[in-house]
Amino acid sequence: MxxxxxxxxxxxxxxxxxxxxxxxxxxxxxxxxxxxxxxxxxxxxxxxxxxxxxxxxxxxxxxxxxxxxxxxxxxxxxxxxxxxxxxxxxxxxxxxxxxxxxxxxxxxxxxxxxxxxxxxxxxxxxxxxxxxxxxxxxxxxxxxxxxxxxxxxPVFHDDQHGTAIVVAAALLNAIKVTGKTMGKVKIVINGAGAAGLAIGSLLISMGFGNIVMCDINGIICEGDENLNPWQQEISKVSNLNHEKGKLADALKGADIFIGVSRPGLVTAEMVSAMNSGIVLAMANPTPEIMPDEAKKGGAVVVGTGRSDFPNQINNVLVFPGIFKGALAVRAKGITEGMKRRAAYALAALVPEDQLSAENIIPSALDKSVAEAVAKAVADEAIETGYARIK
Structure with a gap:
């Protein structure tokens, strides 16, 4: 077709x-x-x-x-x-x-x-x-x-925060599948625009580990005068080992790659330098690396933004529930706590006995998702005083 x-x-x-x-x-x-x-x-x-x-x-x-x-x-x-x-x-x-x-x-x-x-x-x-x-x-x-x-x-930029939440949910489960340890993983994010910066910020706030941001010029490091104000801000809490170089350098020894950039930037050879990697290559319609190439390089879990491959990382799993929950309690805004809680709620929708390398996130067509995300958001709003009604 x-x-x-x-x-x-x-x-x-x-x-x-x-x-x-x-x-x-x-x-x-x-x-x-x-x-x-x-x-x-x-x-x-x-x-x-x-x-x-x-x-x-x-x-x-x-x-x-x-x-x-x-x-x-x-x-x-x-x-x-x-x-x-x-x-x-x-x-x-x-x-x-x-x-x-x-x-x-x-x-x-x-x-x-x-x-x-x-x-x-x-x-x-x-x-x-x-x-x-x-x-x-x-x-x-x-x-x-x-x-x-x-x-x-509530004001919510979905390209930033919806993407960040669904990525965080996928990673919570991917880490379980691969036996990696929360808080001790190295995550490389390629693309330091709206989505990439939001993903990095949320993963840092959730305590995933060391986040290394990359843009078209390579690894983002604190002190680089070419960074915009938002990149400068995240540089202070990311790249904890002050690495420098290109994307290929960043991926050496990395546990996770997240792509929100351009097609074809990652090769199987680059994946082979990772630590039994998790690869979420989300450039659309053509990802940074195709799933078969990523697996050829040794990736254990692979996700994309596409519906024709397993593990579709899709914002539709997030924004309907975020607003459904916020509107239900007339929340004053969408907080970092709501985002974190939404990510955990989304990840929990895949039962542990059903987790696998090709099943780390619910289907984008699963209409039960919005209700679970909405409840998480509403509960957080009520508990933190951000709800106007209960």
Whole structure:
């Protein structure tokens, strides 16, 4: 099957993958009066008197905005906001299908951080959460940081944190399969953009071990003047042995390779220099190394971002549940604790007696996942005081 042609044909046929559906049929004059004027004035008055009632009297309690500026769309790069719309619609469809969360796509035509932040903030009162999507690094870090300060609803950049959570969950199980020791592994992450930096930060906070970050120039080491502020920050808590060199140098003696970069950067020979390696090569559609080559080099566990190989590392396992849980308790935000707890909950969905080199993460089509992740997030929010309701 030519998946590109089939998908294009489907998009022409559907003319959009989502639609707005009324939750109350309007068939009589009474229906009209209740849903619109004059009856609708009463919930308006109640909300005007008590802002929090907007979450009870409108759909914003279960509504997420999926927002992009079109600058880093699904491996296609800076293709613009209009061209990013099919991806945003797809994301909204996944929110509904897997988490029961309503989502609405918004493509904003600006690359100016101030304008993007202001636009999102000004519309935030219509939603219960903000899912940032496909915004290029390093601009995405500043956009998320500022929106978290301004908005009174959860703001979550899925390319960063959704990826980090699903990777952490996969590694928790991969370590068990390979008999490695949590806290004593060397992990090499290639790609120091949005996803790579978030993965590194989460794995460090979870105590996995020594994280060595690499970018196009090689190993990231503290003191390098060419690093951006976010790379400088992670350099202070990673690469504990102050290694220098290229990716091939970093992989010598490494236990785990995580790729969020470009196709074909890793060879079987490089994998053979690892310590019975775990390889998560997630460049899409072509990974940093194909699974057969990774195994030829001695990799024990291999995962990719693709659905045609075992161990698909897919964000759909994360974001529906993250928002489902946060919205359920009206969380003030998404914390590091919620991310860690979500990762453990996701990993636990693969029973220990079913763990294997080709089964370290639940299927992306498993609809029970969102509920487990949501419970973990909601419980953490309640226990840490981040929940507004219980």
């Amino acid at each position: 030519d998946i590109n042609k089939e998908s294009l044909d489907l998009h022409y046929q559907l003319r959009g993958k989502i639609e707005v559906v009324s939750r109350k049929p309007i068939k009589t004059r009474e229906d009209l009066s209740l849903c619109y004027t004059p009856g609708v004035a009463e919930p308006c008055r109640v909300i005007a008197a008590d802002y929090e009632k907007s979450f009870e009297l409108t759909r914003r309690s279960n509504l997420v905005a999926v927002i992009t500026d079109g600058t880093a769309v699904l491996g296609l790069g800076d293709i613009g906001p209009a061209a990013g719309m099919p991806v945003m619609e797809g994301k909204c469809a996944l929110f509904k299908e897997f988490g029961g969360v309503d989502a609405f796509p918004l493509c904003v035509d600006t690359k100016d951080v101030d304008k993007l932040v202001e636009t999102i903030y000004l519309i935030s009162k219509s939603f219960g959460g903000i899912n940032l999507e496909d915004i290029a690094a390093p601009r995405c870090f500043e956009v998320e940081r500022r929106l978290k300060e301004l908005c009174d609803i």
